[in-house]
Amino acid sequence: MEGVVFVYQYLIFFYSFLMTVIYICLAVFGYINIVRNKRKYTAKEEEDLKSLPEIVPGISVVAPAYNEEVIVIDNVRSLLNLDYPNFEVVIVNDGSKDKTLELLIEEFDLIEIPFPYIQKVICQPVKRILRSSNEDFSRLTVVDKVNGGTKADAMNAGINVAKYDYFINTDVDCLLARDTLLKCILPVLDSKVRVIAVGATLRMVNSCEVNNGVITRVRPPQRVIPTFQETEYLRSYLLAKMGWSMFNVIPNVSGGFGLFYKPIIIDAGGYDPLSHAEDMDMTLRMIAHMRDEKKKYKIVQIPDTCCWTEGPPNMKVLQRQRSRWGRGLLQIFVVHRKLLFNRRYGRMGFWVLPYALIFEFLAPIIEFTGAIFLIFLLLTNQVNFATFWLMLLFVYLIGVTISLVAISFDIFTKKHYNTYKEYIRLIIFSSLEAILYHPLVVIFSLNGYIQFLTRKDFSWGAMTRQGFTQSEDTAAEAVVIKK
Amino acid sequence: MAKKRKKFEKRKNIIKDQYEEKLTQIIFSEQDYSQVEIKRKLNIQEGSVEKWSKSYISKLILDLTNKEMKLNVKNYRETLKAFELHAYWEGQLRNKNVKEEGIALRILDDMSEDASSNAISNKTSSQNDNLRKHAKSIFMKFDSNDAFKFLENDFDKDFNALDEVRIHDALKDKAKLKTLPPLIRWVNTAKNEYFIAFLIQEIGFFNQVDSADQLIEIFKDVQTKDRVKSQIALTLGELNYKKATAALIEGYDTNSSEVQQSIIHALGDLGGYDAILFLEKIYQETHNKDTLIKILQNLYMIDESKVVFSKLKKTISTDFERSIFDYIEQGLSVR
Numbered sequence: 001m002e003g004v005v006f007v008y009q010y011l012i013f014f015y016s017f018l019m020t021v022i023y024i025c026l027a028v029f030g031y032i033n034i035v036r037n038k039r040k041y042t043a044k045e046e047e048d049l050k051s052l053p054e055i056v057p058g059i060s061v062v063a064p065a066y067n068e069e070v071i072v073i074d075n076v077r078s079l080l081n082l083d084y085p086n087f088e089v090v091i092v093n094d095g096s097k098d099k100t101l102e103l104l105i106e107e108f109d110l111i112e113i114p115f116p117y118i119q120k121v122i123c124q125p126v127k128r129i130l131r132s133s134n135e136d137f138s139r140l141t142v143v144d145k146v147n148g149g150t151k152a153d154a155m156n157a158g159i160n161v162a163k164y165d166y167f168i169n170t171d172v173d174c175l176l177a178r179d180t181l182l183k184c185i186l187p188v189l190d191s192k193v194r195v196i197a198v199g200a201t202l203r204m205v206n207s208c209e210v211n212n213g214v215i216t217r218v219r220p221p222q223r224v225i226p227t228f229q230e231t232e233y234l235r236s237y238l239l240a241k242m243g244w245s246m247f248n249v250i251p252n253v254s255g256g257f258g259l260f261y262k263p264i265i266i267d268a269g270g271y272d273p274l275s276h277a278e279d280m281d282m283t284l285r286m287i288a289h290m291r292d293e294k295k296k297y298k299i300v301q302i303p304d305t306c307c308w309t310e311g312p313p314n315m316k317v318l319q320r321q322r323s324r325w326g327r328g329l330l331q332i333f334v335v336h337r338k339l340l341f342n343r344r345y346g347r348m349g350f351w352v353l354p355y356a357l358i359f360e361f362l363a364p365i366i367e368f369t370g371a372i373f374l375i376f377l378l379l380t381n382q383v384n385f386a387t388f389w390l391m392l393l394f395v396y397l398i399g400v401t402i403s404l405v406a407i408s409f410d411i412f413t414k415k416h417y418n419t420y421k422e423y424i425r426l427i428i429f430s431s432l433e434a435i436l437y438h439p440l441v442v443i444f445s446l447n448g449y450i451q452f453l454t455r456k457d458f459s460w461g462a463m464t465r466q467g468f469t470q471s472e473d474t475a476a477e478a479v480v481i482k483k
Numbered sequence: 484m485a486k487k488r489k490k491f492e493k494r495k496n497i498i499k500d501q502y503e504e505k506l507t508q509i510i511f512s513e514q515d516y517s518q519v520e521i522k523r524k525l526n527i528q529e530g531s532v533e534k535w536s537k538s539y540i541s542k543l544i545l546d547l548t549n550k551e552m553k554l555n556v557k558n559y560r561e562t563l564k565a566f567e568l569h570a571y572w573e574g575q576l577r578n579k580n581v582k583e584e585g586i587a588l589r590i591l592d593d594m595s596e597d598a599s600s601n602a603i604s605n606k607t608s609s610q611n612d613n614l615r616k617h618a619k620s621i622f623m624k625f626d627s628n629d630a631f632k633f634l635e636n637d638f639d640k641d642f643n644a645l646d647e648v649r650i651h652d653a654l655k656d657k658a659k660l661k662t663l664p665p666l667i668r669w670v671n672t673a674k675n676e677y678f679i680a681f682l683i684q685e686i687g688f689f690n691q692v693d694s695a696d697q698l699i700e701i702f703k704d705v706q707t708k709d710r711v712k713s714q715i716a717l718t719l720g721e722l723n724y725k726k727a728t729a730a731l732i733e734g735y736d737t738n739s740s741e742v743q744q745s746i747i748h749a750l751g752d753l754g755g756y757d758a759i760l761f762l763e764k765i766y767q768e769t770h771n772k773d774t775l776i777k778i779l780q781n782l783y784m785i786d787e788s789k790v791v792f793s794k795l796k797k798t799i800s801t802d803f804e805r806s807i808f809d810y811i812e813q814g815l816s817v818r
Contacts (some may be wrong), residue, residue, distance in 0.1 A: 015681065039582055040613050044589040045645075048652055055651050102508035114809030118772045190613075407611065415488070 005382070009038050012370060019359055020398050026243030027405050033242045034303045034413060040190065041302075046182040053085030057188075059181050059259070060162035064092040065172040066147065069099045073107050075172045078213030080139060084181035089173070090137050090162050094154040095124075095147025104142055109134040115161070121270025122147040123156035151255065152271035152278040159262060159270060169279075170257050173310050175205055175215055180306040184259040187300040196286050198259040199250065199301045201237040201413075204230045205308035215308060218416040220425045225318050226311030227429045228437040231403050234426075238303055238409040239402065244352075245301035251352040253299065257307035262296075264289060275335070276452075277328025285334050286347045303413040319444045326448020331377030364445040377404030396434055403430035498539040506544060510559045511552045518561045527565055536572040544568075563594060573602035581611050588614065592621045595656070600626035607633065611639045620649035625654050631664065634682075637675040648680045651688070658689060667694035670701070680714040695724040702730060712738060713745040720749030728753050732761045743757035744777060751781025755784050763791050767798075776807050783811045 049056050061079050065072050079089045093101045104110060115129035124146040132140050145157045155169060166188065170176060177183075180200070188195040188274075193284070206226040209217035221227045253260070255278060265271075265282065268289040275281040288299040293360045312318040333340070333353075340357065342349040376385050407426055410416070417423055505525055509516060516524070532540070544562065548554055563569060572594075575587035586604065591603065603625060606618035620634040626632075633639070638646060657663060666682045666689070673679045686694050701707055702715045713732075719727040731746045731753075738746070747765075750758040762782040769775050779795070786792045796808050 039585055042585075042589060044593065048648055052648055052652060052655075055648055113815050114806045114813065115815075116772070116776050116803060116810050117806040118803075186645070189648065192641060192643050 004379075009372065012366065015358075015366060016395065022355075022359070023239070023398075023402050026240050027402065028243075029246040030239045030242035033246050033301075034136065034238070034409060037187075037303055038413070041186045045186055046179060046233060049182055049185070050083070050085055054068065056084075056086055057166060057185065058086040058164035058266055059084065059185065060088050060090055060158075060167040060262075061165045061170065061176075061181075062090045062092065062155060062158035062167050063096050063170045063172050063174075064158060064160055065096065065100050066094040066154070067098045067100060068094045069096070072100050072172055072407050073103055074210065074213040075175065076104065076140065076213070078175050080137060081178060082181055084180040086164075087181055088141060088156045089142060090141045090167075092143045092154040092158045092161075094145060094151075094157075099120045101142070101144060105130065108132045108137045108140055108142075110140075118160060120160050120266045121274070123160065124271075126157055126160070128162065129174040148273055148478055150273045150278070152275060155278075156273070157271045159265060162262065165262050166259055167262050168257070168259050169255065170307060171255075171309065171382075174202075175208075175210065175213065175308045176257070177304070177306050177308075178214070183302055183304045183306060187302060188259070191298055191300075193296045193298045194261065194264075195298045195300055196261045196264050196290065197250075197253045197283065197299045199237070199241060199253040199299070200304055200306035201233070201302075201309045201410075202254055202255060202256050202309055203233055203416075204304050204311040206311055206313070208308060215450040217330070218308075218394075220312060220417060220422050223311075223313055225314065225437070227425065228433055229311045231406065231426050231430050231433065234406040235403060237258055237301070238408045238413065241301040242303055242409075245299070245349075247347070248298055249347045249351050250283070250299045250301055251356050252277075252280040252283050252325075256309050260309060264408070275328065276324055276331050280328065280332055281335065284332065284339065284348065284353075287352075288336075288339060288345060291345050291348070291376070294447050303409070305410075305414070305416060315440070318440065319447070322441055322444035323448035323451060326364070326445040327452040328448075329356070329445075330449050330452045332423045333357060333361060364442045364449075367442050368446055379397050399434050403427075404431065404435060448456060485728060494535070494541055494762070497534070498536055498543055500541060502540060503547070506547055507550075509562055510544070510547060510555055511550075512555055512558055515555065515557050516561065518565050519567045521558065525562075525565065526815065532566055534571070537566060537568060540566055541572070541594070542591050543567050546691050547569065549817050568594065576602050576606060578690070581614060584609075584611075584614055585617070588617050588621060592617075595624070600628075600630075612639075615639065616641065616646050617649065620646065620653050623650065623653040630657065631669075634666075634669040635672060637673050637678045641679050642675055647681070650681070654685060654689065659796075663689055665691055665694055667691070670694075671697075676708045676710050680710050683711065683714045683718050687721035690722065692722050692724060695722050695727065699727055699730045702734060709741050710741045712742045716742060716745035716749040720752030723752060725753055725755060728755055729758050732757065735761075735765065740771070744774065747774070747777050747781055751784050754785035759786050759791050763795065766795055774805065775804070779807050779811055790817075 038206040061082070063079065068075075076089065076091060091104065093104070109132050110130040111133050112128045113131050117126055117129065126143055126145045128144050130142040130144065132138060141161060143157050143161050145154065148154060148157075151171070159167065166185070168176075168181070168184070184200060186200045187198055204226045205215070206223060208215050208219040209219070221230055241250055243299070258279070260282075264286050267284040269280070271278045272281050272285075287297070287299075312321050334355075336353070339345045339349050340353045374383075396423045404427065407423060407430070411423065491804075502525065509524060522528075531746055541640070544559075548559065569591070572587045572591050575583050577593075578584070588603070588606065597731055600622055603618050603622050606614055609615040609618065616639050619639060622632050623633060623746065632648075638650065654663060666686050670682045670686075673682065683698065698715045698719060702712055702719075707715075716731055717727055719731065731749055735743055735746050747762065750762060757781065762778050762785075766778045766782070767777065769778060779792070782795075783789075783792055799808065801807050
């Protein structure tokens with residue numbers, strides 16, 4: 001037993017040490033990447049693109065909607081107001097049971113049109129295509145389809161209808177910054193190698209002021225869980241993904257927002273409706289496809305916040321979200337196990353997937369078993385408290401420091417909040433994250449793994465929509481939507 | 484970081500309070516002013532404008548020029564000279580700091596004209612890819628002697644689509660001053676297929692019809708890459724060069740689907756009896772749904788009497804085909 005205790009302790013020590021080193025390296029590379037990006041792409045480049053519509057590529061913005069009557073109008077208005085010379089908006093009504101489609105028809109003067117629909121990627125049948133009879137909304141197309149039960153299925157329908165080679169994958173519960181398309185297309189243009197996907201920073205819309213689908217004032221979330229998640233997102237996007245992006249090893253372009261090259265998505269078979277992590281699954285299949293075809297590719301992350309999304313307002317929704325992510329992550333390793341440590345898939349096989357396996361998938365398991373082990377050590381009086389407190393403090397400070405670095409990267413990229421006082425709220429929550437929030441994430445992730453292994457409760461996570469123009473106090477009246 | 488931001492905002496406001504109103508009166512005035520008059524109005528004396536303020540003044544002037552008011556170009560240029568802004572930014576270009584050099588290039592580009600191509604020329608051999616390529620495109624805008632020299636040798640070894648945007652912008656500016664030289668000259672010397680395709684696209688944009696015959700010859704060459712062939716077809720269509728119809732029709736069967744799509748598009752621009760008959764013929768033979776839509780879109784455009792279009796409509800055998808015809812007839816399709 002003594003030998004097991006000894007080996008386990010050392011394993012945990014080296015695991016934590018390696019994770020810390022990786023995060024420090026990511027922070028350094030992330031910073032370099034942000035600085036490079038800011039130097040290369042300025043308002044001047046964006047203005048140039050806007051003034052030359054004859055040469056900029058078109059972009060389709062595809063957003064599926066299922067029972068989104070509370071927010072759909074605000075969102076579509078916001079999408080139609082994007083600042084880019086050449087784009088279309090494709091809203092996929094995924095068999096909504098509420099008034100989503102009726103509201104769209106009424107608000108945007110939609111009429112059914114004959115449309116030569118080609119199913120390039122598989123999805124549930126499309127019932128009809130609608131366009132506006134009003135010239136002001138000529139960029140809008142609405143696809144009305146049979147409910148497929150997943151976002152992936154609805155995205156595939158949108159891809160089948162989208163007319164441009166590049167498309168944005170987003171959600172109707174997300175709001176995009178007006179200059180999103182300009183910012184995303186710049187790294188695509190500025191590359192000799194085909195850029196197959198571009199990711200950007202997502203953050204919480206929960207307490208932002210929104211007027212007619214446009215964010216007029218950015219605020220940190222007032223509720224507890226979205227505030228924790230705001231910092232978590234900043235760490236993930238500005239630190240980890242910006243760092244990975246330096247080496248073209250981004251493992252996942254978020255399902256909430258990403259720009260994709262459509263022909264590769266189609267060649268790779270489109271989004272998998274059976275996947276619980278359709279975004280990571282799609283990213284991996286795109287990479288695998290490019291490697292199989294022996295074609296060079298790039299996946300880029302930009303530091304700018306392009307997308308604001310609603311964070312889980314309460315514990316129940318957080319549980320559903322994290323359990324689904326947990327199921328999805330485990331499913332990824334089951335489905336794509338052949339890619340792991342496979343030389344044929346280059347960096348994806350040797351870096352991306354092993355990293356995700358060891359430091360993302362195994363992390364909740366290690367943390368949980370670590371906690372049990374600690375209890376055992378406490379009960380058997382084997383804890384050296386002097387070292388214990390020192391190590392605990394060290395790990396805690398490392399975590400807080402990483403969050404502080406991510407917040408400072410955010411300010412460096414663009415100061416979104418009006419006052420520094422609002423950033424202090426994020427810092428305070430970062431200092432509490434390890435105690436109040438992280439244990440919940442660990443438990444919910446493990447719950448997801450168990451659900452996947454026991455094959456139960458595979459329904460898609462429900463989200464309580466509050467509507468962009470509502471305040472958080474009115475959440476009780478909000479509509480509960482089950483996907 | 485916060486301190487730096489505060490300092491920036493403070494200085495910006497100082498400059499705004501000091502100059503915004505006067506500058507607006509000068510650069511949007513209907514009356515022309517001399518440099519001496521402008522200096523007097525702005526209270527500029529020898530050495531009175533501090534170096535740090537020139538950056539803020541430049542940005543203020545550029546912001547003002549974006550206003551939807553009629554700019555007095557003469558007064559604007561004299562104002563830049565009065566503040567010696569070109570000299571300041573050309574100096575910034577020499578300070579060996581990539582960030583500052585990048586800012587200086589962009590400001591000089593925005594200020595347009597009067598910038599010294601010599602100062603910019605130094606940056607065209609920079610080790611920094613972005614700076615070097617940007618400098619080359621700006622050089623093309625400002626140089627009055629050998630502006631197009633960087634179109635030789637494929638522009639740059641790292642040529643990409645963002646360079647296309649910048650070169651296109653520079654060529655547009657140059658074309659406003661004087662007719663551009665035939666771009667086909669550089670098509671013949673270039674080796675990078677992306678650069679060749681870009682030049683051919685520009686030949687169409689700037690309507691250089693005289694190059695059409697040479698483009699047809701390149702199109703016929705079996706060594707020519709698909710990307711280039713595809714762009715030649717589109718450009719010949721854009722130039723509305725009717726003589727190209729036969730060559731395009733002849734080349735259809737022996738080329739890739741990428742080139743075929745461009746040929747169909749070009750025939751839609753060129754029109755004519757031969758094009759209509761050809762599109763009718765390939766409609767019957769085509770099994771690719773995207774191509775079917777494209778063929779009918781273009782046929783509908785050039786078949787003025789709609790005789791052939793109606794004839795094909797009578798042969799409809801699937802719902803999909805019916806939807807294409809309805810889609811196009813209702814004017815919903817965009818090529």
